[in-house]
């Protein structure tokens with residue numbers, strides 16, 4: 001490969017890797033809506049947190065802190081109802097388009113589990129599944145961990161070799177995912193724009209810097225924060241293109257892990273305090289890292305960050321998550337069809353130069369050296 005090719009590769013990794021990231025058509029039997037899962041009552045909170053944090057080295061104080069967030073909402077995370085609504089909306093959209101693909105729903109950390117969905121698929125004779133993970137970006141937590149958990153669920157159910165699971169590409173820059181944020185930021189600015197000085201904060205889940213730096217394919221360099229940070233920045237730029245002159249930043253929330261471990265910064269609350277000191281009076285908070293209302297949105301943004309803004313005398317609004325926005329729902333169906341039909345790269349919509357992302361994860365994609373190697377589906381080994 002020439003030096004010129006390398007430069008192109010670094011600037012636009014997916015677009016320059018040609019057919020390698022688009023797979024041949026596959027006659028899928030069903031869609032697997034794969035999510036995180038969350039507790040549905042006070043008694044679920046601790047068992048759920050144990051499921052999530054097993055072997056993760058999360059300090060006990062952090063667990064108590066997070067349990068308190070769930071307790072304040074009756075032990076119920078909004079995430080499961082959001083997924084029930086998304087499943088129903090996908091079914092309605094598929095029916096409206098005359099597409100005969102059932103939607104199965106399974107979670108990584110709470111019932112209904114991925115293994116429940118796989119058993120159901122097998123019983124119904126649906127053995128070729130296309131997963132939509134409820135997470136748009138590349139990183140260990142938002143991509144590879146889903147792929148590892150698909151592999152673990154296949155092993156647990158004994159369905160390895162009987163049921164196969166592919167996935168749609170990471171969809172951070174698909175128009176259907178971005179449109180709700182475009183709409184939300186426009187409405188948010190109209191709401192707080194009357195104040196003297198307005199700023200937009202794009203917030204996403206912090207992750208350990210070691211994970212962020214390994215996000216995306218091993219052979220491509222995305223700079224500090226890896227593909228994870230680069231994808232968020234690129235999407236935020238697209239959203240802000242409509243609002244020249246308005247200041248914005250990418251910030252991080254929901255940090256956990258031991259204090260000695262570096263995680264992506266700045267924290268949203270620290271940044272709000274700095275902006276207040278700089279004379280910012282109006283704030284639009286964009287939950288860019290989340291496809292629907294999770295506890296991270298309900299607590300870390302709507303409770304904590306809005307309180308921080310209020311304490312500094314700012315007027316702040318939080319933009320809605322994509323949820324069941326019609327553009328998002330129909331975009332997910334488009335993602336299913338492009339994968340099923342093997343649509344070529346140049347016909348796939350992508351709003352940033354980083355995409356369209358890969359159908360099949362490349363070697364070493366989003367690997368986690370902290371937790372070690374685990375088998376994963378929908379990727380090129382190792």
Ligand SMILES: CC1=C(CCC(=O)O)c2cc3nc(cc4[nH]c(cc5[nH]c(cc1n2)c(C)c5CCC(=O)O)c(CCC(=O)O)c4C)C(CCC(=O)O)=C3C
Nearest residue numbers: 036038052056058066077079135141142205207256294295
């Ligand atoms: C990038 C990312 C996403 C976005 C991608 C995606 O959506 O998948 C995400 C989503 C979510 N994270 C969630 C909940 C939790 N995440 C935790 C812990 C962690 N998250 C991490 C990262 C991410 N997490 C990381 C690096 C850890 C440290 C442990 C580890 O290395 O794995 C913990 C343990 C306690 C704590 O440490 O906070 C909990 C309870 C819920 C459910 C919320 C609800 O119930 O509504 C959702 C949607």
Ligand SMILES: [Fe+2]
Nearest residue numbers: 141205254296
């Ligand atoms: Fe998390």
